[in-house]
Amino acid sequence: MTRQSAAHPGQHNAQSSDRQESKPRVGFFVTCLVDLFRPSVGFASIRLIEDAGCEVDVPVAQTCCGQPAYNSGDRADAAKIARQVIQAFEGFDYVVAPSGSCASMLKKHYPALLEDDPAFAERAKTFSAKVHELVSFLSDVRGITSVPARLPEGTGVTYHDSCSGLRELGICTQPRTLLNSVEGIRLEEMRDNDVCCGFGGTFCVKYAEISNAIVAKKTANIIRSGADMLLAGDMGCLMNMAGKLKREGSRIEVRHIAEVLAGMTDTPAIAGTGPSDLPADNREKA
Amino acid sequence: MSAREAILSRIRTSLAVRPDDDERMSHVETRLRETPSGVIPARGQLEAGARVAIFRAMAEKVQTSVVHVETIDDVPAAVAAYLREKNLPAKIRIGADADLAGAPWQQEATLEIRKGASQGDDLVAVSHAMGAVAETGTLVLASGPDNPTTLNFLPEHHIVVIETSKIDGDLETALKRVRRHYGKGNMPRAVNMVTGPSRSGDIEQTILLGAHGPRALHVVMVG
Amino acid sequence: MQLTSNEFKRNATNALSDSQLQKALRNVESGFIGKRQSAVEALPEFDALRDSARAIKNHTLEHLDLYIEAYEKKVREAGGHVHFAETADDACQIILDICRQHSARTVTKGKSMITEEIGLNEFLEKNAIEPVETDLGEYIIQLRKERPSHIIAPAVHLNKEQVESDFRRTHTHLDAERNLAEPVSLLSEAREVLRKRYFEADIGITGANFLVAETGSSVIVTNEGNGDLTQTLGKVHVVVASIEKLVPTLEDTAQILRVLGRSATGQDMTVYTTFSTGPKRPDDPDGPDAYHVILLDNGRTAMLGTEYQDMLRCIRCGACMNHCPVYHSVGGHAYGSVYPGPMGAVLTPSLSGIEQSGHLPNASTFCGRCESVCPMRIPLPKMMRHWREREFERHLTPNTARYGLALWAFLASHPKLYRAAVSLAMPLLAWLGGTKHSMDHLPLAGGWTKYRTMPAPQGRTFVQAWARQNRAGQKTGTGR
Numbered sequence: 003m004t005r006q007s008a009a010h011p012g013q014h015n016a017q018s019s020d021r022q023e024s025k026p027r028v029g030f031f032v033t034c035l036v037d038l039f040r041p042s043v044g045f046a047s048i049r050l051i052e053d054a055g056c057e058v059d060v061p062v063a064q065t066c067c068g069q070p071a072y073n074s075g076d077r078a079d080a081a082k083i084a085r086q087v088i089q090a091f092e093g094f095d096y097v098v099a100p101s102g103s104c105a106s107m108l109k110k111h112y113p114a115l116l117e118d119d120p121a122f123a124e125r126a127k128t129f130s131a132k133v134h135e136l137v138s139f140l141s142d143v144r145g146i147t148s149v150p151a152r153l154p155e156g157t158g159v160t161y162h163d164s165c166s167g168l169r170e171l172g173i174c175t176q177p178r179t180l181l182n183s184v185e186g187i188r189l190e191e192m193r194d195n196d197v198c199c200g201f202g203g204t205f206c207v208k209y210a211e212i213s214n215a216i217v218a219k220k221t222a223n224i225i226r227s228g229a230d231m232l233l234a235g236d237m238g239c240l241m242n243m244a245g246k247l248k249r250e251g252s253r254i255e256v257r258h259i260a261e262v263l264a265g266m267t268d269t270p271a272i273a274g275t276g277p278s279d280l281p282a283d284n285r286e287k288a
Numbered sequence: 289m290s291a292r293e294a295i296l297s298r299i300r301t302s303l304a305v306r307p308d309d310d311e312r313m314s315h316v317e318t319r320l321r322e323t324p325s326g327v328i329p330a331r332g333q334l335e336a337g338a339r340v341a342i343f344r345a346m347a348e349k350v351q352t353s354v355v356h357v358e359t360i361d362d363v364p365a366a367v368a369a370y371l372r373e374k375n376l377p378a379k380i381r382i383g384a385d386a387d388l389a390g391a392p393w394q395q396e397a398t399l400e401i402r403k404g405a406s407q408g409d410d411l412v413a414v415s416h417a418m419g420a421v422a423e424t425g426t427l428v429l430a431s432g433p434d435n436p437t438t439l440n441f442l443p444e445h446h447i448v449v450i451e452t453s454k455i456d457g458d459l460e461t462a463l464k465r466v467r468r469h470y471g472k473g474n475m476p477r478a479v480n481m482v483t484g485p486s487r488s489g490d491i492e493q494t495i496l497l498g499a500h501g502p503r504a505l506h507v508v509m510v511g
Numbered sequence: 512m513q514l515t516s517n518e519f520k521r522n523a524t525n526a527l528s529d530s531q532l533q534k535a536l537r538n539v540e541s542g543f544i545g546k547r548q549s550a551v552e553a554l555p556e557f558d559a560l561r562d563s564a565r566a567i568k569n570h571t572l573e574h575l576d577l578y579i580e581a582y583e584k585k586v587r588e589a590g591g592h593v594h595f596a597e598t599a600d601d602a603c604q605i606i607l608d609i610c611r612q613h614s615a616r617t618v619t620k621g622k623s624m625i626t627e628e629i630g631l632n633e634f635l636e637k638n639a640i641e642p643v644e645t646d647l648g649e650y651i652i653q654l655r656k657e658r659p660s661h662i663i664a665p666a667v668h669l670n671k672e673q674v675e676s677d678f679r680r681t682h683t684h685l686d687a688e689r690n691l692a693e694p695v696s697l698l699s700e701a702r703e704v705l706r707k708r709y710f711e712a713d714i715g716i717t718g719a720n721f722l723v724a725e726t727g728s729s730v731i732v733t734n735e736g737n738g739d740l741t742q743t744l745g746k747v748h749v750v751v752a753s754i755e756k757l758v759p760t761l762e763d764t765a766q767i768l769r770v771l772g773r774s775a776t777g778q779d780m781t782v783y784t785t786f787s788t789g790p791k792r793p794d795d796p797d798g799p800d801a802y803h804v805i806l807l808d809n810g811r812t813a814m815l816g817t818e819y820q821d822m823l824r825c826i827r828c829g830a831c832m833n834h835c836p837v838y839h840s841v842g843g844h845a846y847g848s849v850y851p852g853p854m855g856a857v858l859t860p861s862l863s864g865i866e867q868s869g870h871l872p873n874a875s876t877f878c879g880r881c882e883s884v885c886p887m888r889i890p891l892p893k894m895m896r897h898w899r900e901r902e903f904e905r906h907l908t909p910n911t912a913r914y915g916l917a918l919w920a921f922l923a924s925h926p927k928l929y930r931a932a933v934s935l936a937m938p939l940l941a942w943l944g945g946t947k948h949s950m951d952h953l954p955l956a957g958g959w960t961k962y963r964t965m966p967a968p969q970g971r972t973f974v975q976a977w978a979r980q981n982r983a984g985q986k987t988g989t990g991r
Contacts, residue, residue: 290595291594291595291596291597291601294595294597295579295595295597295754295806295808295812296576296579296580298808298812298813299575299576299579299754299812299815300576301816302812302813302814302815302816302817303573303575303576303815303816304816305576307576312574312577313577315570315574316574316577316578316581316759319570319759319760320724320725320759320760323725323760323761323762324760324762325762326560326563326567326762326763326765326766327556327559327560327562327563327766328556329555329556329560329769330555346779350778350782383796404796405796405797406797408706408710421780423779424779424780425780426780426784431791431792431795431797431798432792432794432795433794433795433796436795436796436797437739437743437795437797437798438743438744438797440739441736441739441740441743442740458765459765459768459769460761460762460765460766463761463764463765464761464762466761467761473585473588473725473726474589474726475727475728475786475788476788476792476795477787477788477789477790477791477792477795477798478739478743478785478787478788479728479785479786480739480783480784480785481780481783481784481785481786482782482783483778483779483780483781483782483784485782486734486735486736486782487734487782488647488648488698488734488735489542489664489734489776490646490647490648490651490664490665490666490667491647491651491666491669491671491674491694491697491698492535492538492669492670492671492694493538493539493542493543493664493667494694496694496695496698498698498699498702499647499698499701499702499734499735499736499737500645500702500705500706500709500735500736500737500740501735501736501739501740501782502736
C-alpha cells in the first residue's frame with residue numbers, strides 16, 4: 003500500500019540498506035487503548051516517526067504499561083509488567099508512545115518502581131532515558147517544526163492538554179507548534195485547556211458522578227471555544243471527552259493529534275463524533 | 289515517661305538518630321548562629337530612593353494611604369490634616385514614643401491627645417514604626433509602652449510614622465533590624481508586620497475592609 | 512476529629528446536586544486561581560523560593576527534636592510555658608486545665624485548623640466554657656454548627672443570603688428591620704458583635720503558622736486582625752501547634768511567608784503577620800499576662816521517617832484544593848474530614864487511619880495540578896498512591912476492583928493470552944458499535960455509559976494489523 007506522493011521530510015527509500023544503518027531505531031509502544039480501540043493512531047504515529055527519519059519496529063510482546071495496576075496500589079503486578087516492557091524494548095535507540103500518561107509511566111515511574119530490584123534497577127534507568135511521548139519525540143528529539151498535512155480551510159481545532167503529558171513531561175508548546183503548521187487549521191484555545199478532563203483511569207468508573215461533573219465542564223469549554231474538532235495526545239482523555247460530546251449531541255469531531263499531523267483523518271472519528279457518521283464500508287474490516 | 293520525652297524519643301526513633309549526635313547538633317547550632325537569608329527578590333534589593341518608591345507603591349496597592357513629610361516636626365500637621373480630610377474628631381491615642389512626643393504637637397491646639405494603651409474607644413491612633421519593608425509595603429511595629437499593640441488593632445484609623453531611612457528593601461533585612469535592636473534571640477512580646485488595613489474575603493469571596501482591625505491605614509513617611 | 516469520609520460517595524452525590532454549593536464553588540475556581548497566578552507572575556523568584564522553602568522545612572524535619580528543644584528553651588526564657596501533648600485528647604485536657612486555672616468562662620479563638628483537628632470547641636463546651644470564633648468565616652460556620660469546608664476560607668461554601676439569615680437568627684438584640692443585603696453590612700455587624708466578645712474573653716486561643724526556634728516566637732498570619740485581638744486582649748494567650756510548625760530562624764520564616772500568602776490568596780503578604788514571644792513584659796501597657804504553647808504530636812512523629820514525611824512540609828495554604836477538579840465539583844464537606852482536598856487526602860489517613868478514610872486518596876485522577884501549585888513542592892499524588900498501596904496490601908480495595916485489575920494484570924503479563932482474548936473481544940465490540948461507532952449500553956460499564964457513550968474499537972487490534980502487514984512483507988509501517 004502506498005502513501006500520498008507528496009514529499010515527506012526525512013522519508014528514505016526502504017531498500018537502501020546503508021542509509022538504514024544511520025537511521026535511529028525506534029521501538030513503538032503502541033499503548034493498550036490505541037492497540038485495542040484505535041489502531042489508526044498507531045499507524046499515523048509510525049508514519050510521523052518514519053517521516054522524521056527513523057526506522058520503526060513494534061515488539062509484539064507488549065500489552066500494557068502497567069499503570070492501572072500501579073495507580074491501584076498493586077506495585078507487584080506493575081513491576082512485573084514493567085520488567086516485561088523493558089525486556090521487550092531493549093535494543094532500541096528510542097521508545098516512543100502516542101500517549102502522555104503511558105510515556106510518563108515508562109519514563110518517570112519505571113525507575114522508581116524497580117529501584118529495589120538489583121537485576122532491573124539500572125536497566126530501568128537506561129530504558130527510561132530512551133522513552134518519549136510521540137509529539138515530544140518529533141519536536142524535541144527530531145527537531146520537527148512542521149508537517150505537510152492539511153485540513154479543510156478554516157477548520158477550527160482545539161487542543162486539550164492531557165495531565166500527565168503536561169505536568170510530568172512538559173508537553174505544551176510542541177503540539178501547538180506542529181498543529182499551527184497544518185495548512186487550513188484555525189487553532190482555538192479553549193478555556194481551562196490544561197484542566198483535567200475527569201478520566202483518571204479507573205477514577206471515571208469508581209467515582210463516575212464526579213468524573214461526569216468534571217467532563218461536563220470540559221465539554222462545555224470545548225463547545226464554547228467554537229472549534230469543529232477536538233484533539234489531544236491521550237486516548238483515555240479522548241475516549242472520555244468524545245463519549246461525553248457524543249452523548250450531549252455535539253457534532254464536534256474528536257481525534258488523536260497524530261491522525262491530524264500525519265494527514266490520516268479519513269477514518270471515522272472517535273465514538274463516531276463529527277458532523278456525520280461515515281459510511282459503514284470505510285470502517286476497518288475485522 | 290513524660291509526653292515531652294515520648295515525643296522527642298519518637299522523633300529520634302522515626303529519624304533513626306541518636307540523642308547525642310554531635311554532628312546533627314552542629315547543623316542546628318550553625319543555622320541558628322549564621323541565620324542565612326535565602327532567596328531575596330530583586331524588587332527588595334533596590335537602592336534607597338527606589339526603595340522608598342517601591343514601598344509607597346506596594347503600600348498604596350493594598351489601600352494604605354501614604355504622605356511624605358520632611359521631618360518629624362511635620363508629623364502633627366500631617367495627622368491633623370488626615371483627621372480633617374476624613375471628617376474625624378480631633379482626638380488621637382498615642383504611646384510614649386519619645387520621637388513622636390518630641391514633635392510640636394502644641395501647634396495643633398485643638399488636638400486632644402490621649403496616651404497609653406487603647407481601651408477600644410479610640411477612633412484614631414498614631415504609632416511610630418520601628419521599620420518597614422519596601423518589597424511588600426509593610427510596616428514593622430513592636431509592642432511596648434512606646435507603641436502599645438492595642439493601638440495597631442482597636443482604633444478605626446491607624447496612622448503610622450516611619451522614617452524613610454528605616455525602610456528596608458526585603459523581609460529578611462527588616463527582621464535583621466529587629467534582631468539587632470533587641471539582641472540575638474530576643475524579641476518583644478509582639479512584632480506586628482502590618483500591610484494595609486484589615487480586610488476579609490469570607491463572604492462570597494468579596495474583599496471588604498475593616499473586618500476587626502482598622503478600616504484605614506495611613507502612613508506618614510519622614511525624611 | 513469526627514470523620515465521615517466513608518460516606519464520601521453519598522456526600523459527593525448530595526454536593527453535586529446542591530445548586531447553591533455549586534454556585535459558591537465557582538467562586539473558588541474563579542477567585543483563588545487567578546489571584547494566585549497574578550501574584551506568582553509578579554514575582555520572578557517564586558520558583559526559587561519554593562525550593563528554598565522546601566529545603567528549610569526538610570532540614571528542620573531532619574533535626575526536629577533539636578529544634579523543638581531550642582525553641583522550648585527560648586519560650587521559657589521569655590516567660591512562656593511549653594506543654595507537650597501526644598494526642599488530641601491530651602491537648603484538649605491541657606487547655607482545659609489552663610482555662611480552669613484562670614477561671615475562664617469565655618475564650619476567643621483565632622482561626623486555627625489544629626483546634627478543629629483536636630475537636631477543641633466541642634470539648635470546651637462540654638466543660639461549660641464558651642469558645643467564640645472570631646475569624647469571620649469561622650464565626651459564621653460556628654453559628655451554623657458546621658465544620659469549615661476549606662482550610663483558609665471556612666465559609667466558602669455559603670452565599671451572603673445564608674449568612675444574613677444566620678445573623679438575623681442569632682443577633683436577636685439588633686433591630687429586626689435592619690438592612691443586611693450587602694456583604695459590607697454583614698461585616699460591620701460581625702465587627703460590632705465580636706468586638707464586645709474580645710473584651711469579655713478570659714483567654715485567647717490561636718494556632719501558629721510558624722514556631723521560630725531562634726526566638727521562641729509563634730507566628731500567625733491573618734487579614735482580619737482577629738487573631739491579634741484574640742491574643743492581645745485575653746488575659747492568657749494559648750497557642751496550639753503541631754510539632755512540624757517549627758522553623759529555625761526569622762529569615763527562614765520570611766522565606767516561607769513569601770510563598771504562603773501568594774499561594775493562598777494571591778497576596779504578597781497577609782495584612783497582619785505577628786510574631787508573639789512570651790507574655791507581656793513588665794513595661795508593656797497591654798498584652799496577655801501569661802503565654803502557653805501546646806506542642807502537639809497527634810500522628811506527626813509516625814509520619815517522620817516514612818514515605819509520608821514530605822506531607823509534614825505542608826503550610827496549610829489551600830492552593831492544592833483551590834486547583835483540584837474534584838474539590839471544585841464536590842466542595843470540602845464531602846470529604847468528611849477536617850482536612851479536605853488533596854492535602855486532606857494525604858493527611859487524613861495518617862491521622863485517622865486508611866480504613867476510615869480510603870475514599871480520599873482514591874477519589875483523585877492524579878492530574879497533578881495540586882503538586883504543580885504546592886509552594887512546598889509536596890508530591891501529593893505520589894503519597895495518595897502510597898495510600899492505595901497500603902489499602903491493596905491490606906485487601907481494603909473493593910473486590911470487584913481488585914479482581915478486575917488482577918485479571919487485567921494477569922492478561923497483561925501473558926501477552927499470548929492477552930492477544931487471544933482481545934482478538935475475540937475487540938471485533939465483537941466493534942460490531943456492537945455499528946455505524947454509530949459507539950455504544951450507549953455495555954455490560955459491566957454502567958459507570959461509564961450512564962454519562963457517556965462508549966467509543967467502539969475499530970475492530971482488529973493494532974498488533975494484529977501490524978503483524979499481518981509485516982507477514983505480507985511490507986517494510987514501511989503506514990499502510991493498512
